Amino acid sequence: MTLWDLTQGASAKVSRFKSSIESGYRTRLSELGFHPGEQIACVMSPSMGAPKLYRVNNTVYSLDDSIASLIEVA
């Protein structure tokens, strides 16, 4: 399951990044808090494929499918 599959209100722990993710992005997502082991909650999932809102620590980020589907959660 990826972060993009997470439904509104659900939360899960980041398990790993897909290998297709560019290393610069892996580092950046880690720096923003999306690193393996961290609990992420999907706080908003607007309809029609709009970017979803994810909460990590005390911050909310909006991620589109192109990046959220490269983060695996469990």
Add this chain to the structure above:
Amino acid sequence: MSSTQASRIALIGSPNSGKSLLFNRLTGLNQKVANFPGITVNIASGQSLHDSSIQYLDFPGVYSMQAISGEEKVAVEAFISALEDNLLDAVVCVVDSTRLEKGLIFALQVLETCHRYNKPVLIAANMVDVLDQHSMQFDASGLSEALKVSVLPLSAKTGAGLEQISQSLADTTVPPEKFQSDIIASDDSVNHLHAQELAEKYGPRGDLLINTQTRLDSFFLHSWFGGLSFLVIMYLLFQSIFTWAAPAMDGVEASIQWLASVVLPLIPAGVASDFTSDALFGGIGAFLVFVPQIFVLTLVVGMLEDSGYLARAAVICHKPLRFFGLTGKSFIPMLSGVACAIPGVYAARTVESTRKRWLTYLAIPLMPCSARLPVYSLIIAAFIPAQKAMGGLVGWQGLAMFAIYLFGILCALLVTALVSRSNAELRTDLPFVLEMPPYRLPSWRPLIINAWNRSKHFVTKAGKVIFAVTVVIWVLGYFPNYGTSLGDSWLGTMGQWIEPLFAPFGLDWRYGVAILSSFLAREVFVGTLGTMFGIEGAEENFTSLAQQIQDSGLPLGAGAALLVFFAIALQCVSTLAVLQRETGSWRLPLQLFISYSIFAYTAALAVFHLVELLV
């Protein structure tokens, strides 16, 4: 820190850490753009209000010293080269104390960098007012001891702690090589683990994300209410540009007229008087009238940004704009372009991705800007009857105006869709990751300062180019017969040279000259045409000029061709000048000018033949 001359202190921090607000608080109105050799990034500099021996330099916000976007790379390189060239005496690293872990990941990178260049660092733990509101604590002295540099809790919003910044800067030291910790991990994650450890030990505990943010998001990003409120907010934005700025624009115009009525009688009749009247008051005055619009737009967009809404608008628009090769972040620049392309180009700075910003630059000049309005009004009044249909509900003229506005927007989206699909590099780009800042009431003072600086910048930078072109156009139109006959002037001669160019879509040399002069600014078209039709003050007298155009037997196809030509062509020297300034080269403005001229010409020709075929 050197004490003999003004100390140069860099402010560095991630976006939404409150760094720029802190900079505005520390320097007030004493700001200017710092000039660093070879750097195209904007670094604002300002003298401290609290200590005149300190000069602050506000570096653009970055999330990490390992940059991923073009904008970040430039900012990080600027910071590193300022350290290398010994241009800085100390560094203030701004972190958000409510999100300490994230701030510390970046702060640890800054400490490592500053250790290499032997520069003292002060950690400014911002937003302690939010901690106070939630009765939360954070152990600044403990953190300071752990990091071996000073940590100053402060609030850029309330001003708490700001008076201690000079003392803290004097007390702080060069960071040690490595922060002391028991953690042994690979380099990639070591900073993160250290930051986590420090945040847990010294940071505030508990849930700080206020529920109101989630509640507001569930409204503003709701499938229906979100879209509806988006439309309402955009409508209000438009209204503000046109209605709030209108009195100020009238004021500027009246002031220029008053100044002209005082100055012109003092100059003896002749070349000098004509130059002052036509080029200085006419040419420069016409452009100064738009300054209030830029001020209001910067203020309102700044307010939306400060309130946290802009990030939500970008989320709403991301998906539809992605289809056209753009990103949600292109939305505000394009929207600004409907008022005027210049603030639109400035607003494009918020698009971090260089490629998407480049695509946004392609779209902005095609957005139906307000300078096109007088031209559209004139042509529509000349060709479309002022009748209403459907029981007075729909006016044909209004419908025509709507159609030509829509045409411009569709052209912009078509261009970006085609260009982005033609180039694989433009298709694959930075994924959309956007921090949603908390909603908050805007801080007016920095917003007004920013809008003022932006307007000043517009006048001083674009003004120089506009002045130069005004002089050239005036000289060409005035000589060799001293303004007695425009048709025999050099401009008129050039108009006759270019007549064959416009004849294929039914326009004579007078329209050619008007188009030529409208390169300065589109609305000049109406004035030039008016002069040539022998009507004084044509811009206030659309209907009679429209009548003249009708009587001159201009075919309907030519009128439609003119509309289409003006909707596409980039005849705006200020936009070209600002694009040059923002991209650092003439390459893009020239490419756009040439390709949009060809596009405008081809489309106008096609529309002329189509209309002539149908009518």
